[in-house]
Amino acid sequence: MRSRPFVELTAVSKSFVPGHPVLEDITLAFRRGEIHAVLGENGAGKSTLLNILFGMHQPDMGGILLDGRQVVHRSPADAISNRIGMVHQHFKLVASFTVAENLRLAAPATIRKTLRNDADIARIADDFGLPVDPSTIVSSLPLSLQQRVEILKALINRAELILFDEPTTILNPAEIDAFYGVLTQIATEGRAVVVVTHHLEEVLDHAQHVSVIRRGKLISSAPVGNRKRSDLVREIVGKDIDLTAPLEREGGAEGPIELRLENIDVAPTQSSSGLRGASLTLRSGEVVGVAGVEGNGQRELFEVLAGLRKPDSGTVEARHAHKDGRAFAGLVPEDRHHEGLVLDLPVSINLLLNKIGQTPYAKRGRLIHSRINAAAEHMRTQSDVRTRSIHVTPRTLSGGNQQKIVLARAMNEDAPVVIVYQPTRGLDVAASEDVLKKLRLAANAGKAVLIISSNLDEIIRISDRIVVLFAGRTVGEVTSTTSREDIGDLMTGGRQTRTEHRS
Numbered sequence: 029m030r031s032r033p034f035v036e037l038t039a040v041s042k043s044f045v046p047g048h049p050v051l052e053d054i055t056l057a058f059r060r061g062e063i064h065a066v067l068g069e070n071g072a073g074k075s076t077l078l079n080i081l082f083g084m085h086q087p088d089m090g091g092i093l094l095d096g097r098q099v100v101h102r103s104p105a106d107a108i109s110n111r112i113g114m115v116h117q118h119f120k121l122v123a124s125f126t127v128a129e130n131l132r133l134a135a136p137a138t139i140r141k142t143l144r145n146d147a148d149i150a151r152i153a154d155d156f157g158l159p160v161d162p163s164t165i166v167s168s169l170p171l172s173l174q175q176r177v178e179i180l181k182a183l184i185n186r187a188e189l190i191l192f193d194e195p196t197t198i199l200n201p202a203e204i205d206a207f208y209g210v211l212t213q214i215a216t217e218g219r220a221v222v223v224v225t226h227h228l229e230e231v232l233d234h235a236q237h238v239s240v241i242r243r244g245k246l247i248s249s250a251p252v253g254n255r256k257r258s259d260l261v262r263e264i265v266g267k268d269i270d271l272t273a274p275l276e277r278e279g280g281a282e283g284p285i286e287l288r289l290e291n292i293d294v295a296p297t298q299s300s301s302g303l304r305g306a307s308l309t310l311r312s313g314e315v316v317g318v319a320g321v322e323g324n325g326q327r328e329l330f331e332v333l334a335g336l337r338k339p340d341s342g343t344v345e346a347r348h349a350h351k352d353g354r355a356f357a358g359l360v361p362e363d364r365h366h367e368g369l370v371l372d373l374p375v376s377i378n379l380l381l382n383k384i385g386q387t388p389y390a391k392r393g394r395l396i397h398s399r400i401n402a403a404a405e406h407m408r409t410q411s412d413v414r415t416r417s418i419h420v421t422p423r424t425l426s427g428g429n430q431q432k433i434v435l436a437r438a439m440n441e442d443a444p445v446v447i448v449y450q451p452t453r454g455l456d457v458a459a460s461e462d463v464l465k466k467l468r469l470a471a472n473a474g475k476a477v478l479i480i481s482s483n484l485d486e487i488i489r490i491s492d493r494i495v496v497l498f499a500g501r502t503v504g505e506v507t508s509t510t511s512r513e514d515i516g517d518l519m520t521g522g523r524q525t526r527t528e529h530r531s
């Protein structure tokens with residue numbers, strides 16, 4: 029028999045703007061011993077649901093039961109004292125503090141006493157099976173270890189329900205497996221775990237229970253059992269989508285080389301190998317995928333390609349370039365908050381940021397808002413950015429809808445090249461599919477598309493050629509017909525394959 033719920037949401041409704049409900053009449057139960065996945069499209073209301081449990085938002089109607097007793101969470105402090113912890117999508121750590129200082133800062137006074145010495149913290153971390161050096165400055169830790177500190181924070185604060193908002197978007201495949209090992213242990217020890225994710229394989233492989241929300245309404249909540257990926261997709265989107273259908277490649281004619289990188293070197297950093305003699309070519313009409321485990325030079329490669337960083341040595345040639353040598357390219361950076369958006373300017377301006385001072389959107393230094401608004405409205409509809417209006421700021425949008433703005437802008441650029449770095453990160457299944465289709469269509473129409481992604485499946489689906497990065501080197505160039513295992517082998521430093529660079 030299943031255990032009694034530890035925490036329940038009872039008939040919870042929430043609106044941020046009157047008349048626009050984000051959650052409607054949600055009743056859900058979270059049990060000890062279970063990993064409970066919450067799925068839904070971008071903007072469905074998943075983060076809002078977690079934030080209500082954690083006391084960051086208050087429900088307009090309905091409430092929270094803890095062991096069957098009504099509780100009110102006016103703030104995260106209330107939730108923490110009720111043994112609820114949360115690991116946010118964007119970590120809440122003080123980057124310049126050490127691990128130990130962060131753990132002490134987050135602990136209530138009674139617990140802080142047990143964390144006086146770094147040695148005590150190291151022992152506690154080991155006991156939880158999450159070893160970490162307490163004296164390390166957080167900013168120097170890779171994201172997977174920063175996440176570990178967040179999990180430790182919750183465990184040290186005696187959380188018995190831990191909420192995770194899209195925890196695996198920052199992890200590579202090996203780290204994802206290790207992460208779910210930790211979650212399974214946390215659940216097996218008698219805690220309840222809630223995970224919001226867009227990755228359905230994770231749910232099928234690791235969760236025991238799954239709930240689906242669509243546009244604020246609960247569609248289903250049931251054990252994972254032997255449900256299939258296609259069942260979940262149908263519930264999430266409300267219709268069937270074939271996520272395995274090949275993306276149509278057109279022609280096969282080889283266009284001219286738009287971008288060529290030869291022997292690029294960039295110095296390594298603590299979290300990345302830098303680049304060591306990396307080379308690649310990108311032709312119009314093709315999609316080239318750069319596969320690799322994060323930290324093997326992807327960031328530096330993007331920065332060099334985007335003209336944001338001068339390599340230490342090597343050459344970059346662009347067929348169409350700005351006066352300063354930067355290639356004309358639509359860009360999707362990895363970090364949408366810091367590099368992709370101006371979070372407090374309206375969606376309309378963000379959509380047209382790259383064109384805002386030019387004709388037809390400005391005349392003699394003055395913005396022509398009617399034109400900006402008409403173009404932005406069109407882009408919003410085309411890209412299915414779900415927002416009440418183009419005049420709100422991206423800060424109030426869900427993560428996936430923020431990403432859609434960055435993508436829409438890059439695709440709208442009148443440039444022969446599109447360079448995208450982790451383009452589907454944070455996007456739901458349908459939106460991810462849409463992005464891949466749009467990128468493929470852009471290549472079919474003659475653009476040169478480069479996609480850097482740690483998601484090997486999407487690279488294989490969309491690319492004509494795949495370049496593998498390992499330890500800063502372009503260690504192999506293969507096609508989408510090469511097996512996943514062979515590509516994986518190259519990604520982890522195995523066998524080296526190099527087809528001739530066509531020039």
Ligand SMILES: Nc1ncnc2c1ncn2[C@@H]1O[C@H](COP(=O)(O)OP(=O)(O)OP(=O)(O)O)[C@@H](O)[C@H]1O
Pocket residue numbers: 044045050068069070071072073074075076077414415424425426427428429454
């Ligand atoms: N503070 C806020 N003010 C106004 N609207 C908000 C606020 N927070 C969330 N919303 C709106 O609530 C809706 C649900 O957002 P939420 O972040 O819960 O979605 P989500 O399901 O987590 O999406 P994603 O998968 O894209 O992260 C969105 O339309 C969003 O714009």
